[in-house]
Amino acid sequence: MSRLWLLGHLAVRNLFRNRRRTACALAAIGVGAAGLLLFSGFNAGLMSQYRDNTVRAHLGHGQVHVRGYWGRAHPRPSEMWIAETQAVLATLRRLPGAKDVFPRLSFGAMIVFGETAVAGQGLGVDVAAEARFFDKLNVVAGDEGPGRPDGLVIGRGLAEGLGVHVGDQVELYARDALGAITSAEATVVGIFHTGQNEFDKRAFRLPLALAQRLIGTDRVETIQVALGRFDQWPAFARAAEAALPALQAMPFDAIDIVYYKHGVEWLEAQFGFIRAIVLLVVFLGTFNVMTMTVLERTAEFGTLRANGDGRADIALGQMLEAAALGLAGGAMGILVAWASATFLLREGIAMPPAPGITRSFRIFIELRPEHALQVLALCVGTAGAGCLLPIWRAVRMPIVQALRHT
Amino acid sequence: MLYELRGVWQRYPCGPEPVPALRGVDLDVARGEFLAVAGPSGSGKTTLLNLLGLIDTASAGTVRFEQRDVAALDERARTRIRRERIGYIFQSCNLIPVFSAYENVEYFLRKAGVAAAEARRRVMDALEAVDIAAQARRWPQEMSGGQQQRVAVARALARDPDVILADEPTAALDHVTGLAIVNLMKRLNREHGTTFVFSTHDPKVLAAADRVVRLEDGTVQR
Numbered sequence: 001m002s003r004l005w006l007l008g009h010l011a012v013r014n015l016f017r018n019r020r021r022t023a024c025a026l027a028a029i030g031v032g033a034a035g036l037l038l039f040s041g042f043n044a045g046l047m048s049q050y051r052d053n054t055v056r057a058h059l060g061h062g063q064v065h066v067r068g069y070w071g072r073a074h075p076r077p078s079e080m081w082i083a084e085t086q087a088v089l090a091t092l093r094r095l096p097g098a099k100d101v102f103p104r105l106s107f108g109a110m111i112v113f114g115e116t117a118v119a120g121q122g123l124g125v126d127v128a129a130e131a132r133f134f135d136k137l138n139v140v141a142g143d144e145g146p147g148r149p150d151g152l153v154i155g156r157g158l159a160e161g162l163g164v165h166v167g168d169q170v171e172l173y174a175r176d177a178l179g180a181i182t183s184a185e186a187t188v189v190g191i192f193h194t195g196q197n198e199f200d201k202r203a204f205r206l207p208l209a210l211a212q213r214l215i216g217t218d219r220v221e222t223i224q225v226a227l228g229r230f231d232q233w234p235a236f237a238r239a240a241e242a243a244l245p246a247l248q249a250m251p252f253d254a255i256d257i258v259y260y261k262h263g264v265e266w267l268e269a270q271f272g273f274i275r276a277i278v279l280l281v282v283f284l285g286t287f288n289v290m291t292m293t294v295l296e297r298t299a300e301f302g303t304l305r306a307n308g309d310g311r312a313d314i315a316l317g318q319m320l321e322a323a324a325l326g327l328a329g330g331a332m333g334i335l336v337a338w339a340s341a342t343f344l345l346r347e348g349i350a351m352p353p354a355p356g357i358t359r360s361f362r363i364f365i366e367l368r369p370e371h372a373l374q375v376l377a378l379c380v381g382t383a384g385a386g387c388l389l390p391i392w393r394a395v396r397m398p399i400v401q402a403l404r405h406t
Numbered sequence: 407m408l409y410e411l412r413g414v415w416q417r418y419p420c421g422p423e424p425v426p427a428l429r430g431v432d433l434d435v436a437r438g439e440f441l442a443v444a445g446p447s448g449s450g451k452t453t454l455l456n457l458l459g460l461i462d463t464a465s466a467g468t469v470r471f472e473q474r475d476v477a478a479l480d481e482r483a484r485t486r487i488r489r490e491r492i493g494y495i496f497q498s499c500n501l502i503p504v505f506s507a508y509e510n511v512e513y514f515l516r517k518a519g520v521a522a523a524e525a526r527r528r529v530m531d532a533l534e535a536v537d538i539a540a541q542a543r544r545w546p547q548e549m550s551g552g553q554q555q556r557v558a559v560a561r562a563l564a565r566d567p568d569v570i571l572a573d574e575p576t577a578a579l580d581h582v583t584g585l586a587i588v589n590l591m592k593r594l595n596r597e598h599g600t601t602f603v604f605s606t607h608d609p610k611v612l613a614a615a616d617r618v619v620r621l622e623d624g625t626v627q628r
Binding site for chain 1: 461488489493502505514516517561562
């Protein structure tokens with residue numbers, strides 16, 4: 001039986017000494033732990049939803065483009081587009097983790113309907129292939145027009161601006177790679193609604209072949225990549241850049257740094273602040289309980305020290321008691337959070353549209369083991385920290401003074 | 407000689423001037439003595455026992471424990487002596503309420519590094535020596551004051567210390583129980599050779615002592 005075991009044994013017994021006080025402390029820590037874990041789960045659910053929307057609506061898990069192309073202006077962009085597309089696509093499809101690849105060509109164009117003309121951002125895509133993966137595009141009218149060589153799917157904001165509906169004919173005007181104005185007729189086959197207002201007001205999609213004919217090129221600008229899992233990206237990127245050294249592989253969060261990455265960082269900063277408040281409540285609860293406990297047991301500490309217990313023994317015993325309190329409270333909180341997420345919040349939480357987004361959505365609480373462990377560690381650490389000051393005061397007190405304490 | 411006290415003063419801060427609790431006390435305590443410290447309340451009995459128990463240090467003068475000047479020892483060394491050489495019994499038992507009688511005795515033995523089997527034997531021996539072995543599994547709050555004081559004596563005895571200091575061990579007990587506790591201590595002193603120094607102001611308890619040191623206003627009365 002080691003010294004630590006003896007002190008731990010005493011600490012656990014002491015938890016049952018004043019049951020009402022222990023219950024109050026457990027409740028404070030438990031509520032804090034449940035709150036922290038549920039908020040972590042909510043945050044994780046929100047991030048997953050956000051990430052899934054970003055990946056499955058338009059970006060994929062990442063993209064491949066010519067090295068040096070992305071993020072800067074070029075006098076003749078078409079020269080920086082990917083040539084020999086079919087060979088590149090075949091190479092990328094063979095790489096580890098690759099589930100599908102989607103060649104794209106984006107361009108600025110004027111869409112004219114009757115006497116109304118609106119500037120938009122066109123995206124030439126492999127319609128049939130993209131329909132298999134990009135299931136969050138959210139087509140709200142018509143369809144994505146598979147098999148229609150002139151089919152145009154446009155954002156809801158853009159459709160409203162033009163006043164077009166499914167079946168309407170529009171004229172597209174663009175500049176080709178040499179700067180000459182080209183045009184093509186297209187038919188609106190669908191209207192989509194990603195929820196990102198700015199995107200939906202400008203974006204339209206059309207078959208890649210039609211886009212290439214408008215721009216006068218057989219190249220593609222980017223190739224979006226769909227993987228089996230998110231965590232396969234680093235391996236895929238390494239393999240892609242090794243196999244095709246002229247190309248650069250970029251993950252979706254780097255492409256969408258403004259919306260996704262900044263959004264995630266903003267949410268995490270907010271979570272950090274709320275976590276600090278919850279931990280402060282846990283700290284104050286434990287501090288209060290331990291102050292009362294130490295005051296009540298001061299004479300007992302005097303007895304223990306008079307009989308040969310050192311200051312470190314007293315301090316360690318009380319810290320173990322606080323840690324046990326934190327552990328038990330944290331475990332109770334985790335149980336409460338799990339029960340809440342499993343039963344009460346099983347249907348998720350309906351959320352209003354976020355800033356810049358026009359779609360409401362539902363968040364499902366995602367409880368993760370690593371978050372539960374983190375919460376447990378925080379509860380134990382905070383409870384331990386909450387007992388430091390009262391213990392420090394108690395062990396510094398001379399034994400004779402402690403023995404006189406009532 | 408177990409203890410040698412020379413010119414010991416103890417002053418406590420109280421208002422503008424420190425109040426002396428002991429004034430130049432000289433005292434020797436030999437091994438195996440059964441010594442009573444007598445005197446009215448406020449005469450300095452507890453202060454003297456605190457100095458003997460190494461739980462306080464004198465303001466002036468010298469306290470020697472086995473010829474070692476206590477003032478020269480650091481806190482760690484004093485703690486070790488308290489743990490290994492001195493047993494302490496208080497007026498109000500001060501048992502750990504969340505431990506049974508058995509565990510109250512066992513705790514300090516195990517803390518002192520005594521192995522489990524050896525500790526078990528010594529705990530039961532000590533509880534039997536104070537006639538409380540049958541109550542070994544009871545909690546302090548289920549026991550009478552006399553029974554609790556017996557456990558406190560067993561707790562001090564089990565560690566086989568050189569000296570057991572008892573500060574008014576009978577004050578919280580009725581006369582019969584108090585006398586039984588003193589007779590028990592006397593028996594242990596005879597059988598085990600353990601030195602006992604205890605304070606009291608009960609004349610009937612004093613009668614059991616081999617030697618009585620009388621304190622008045624912090625001085626030893628000759």
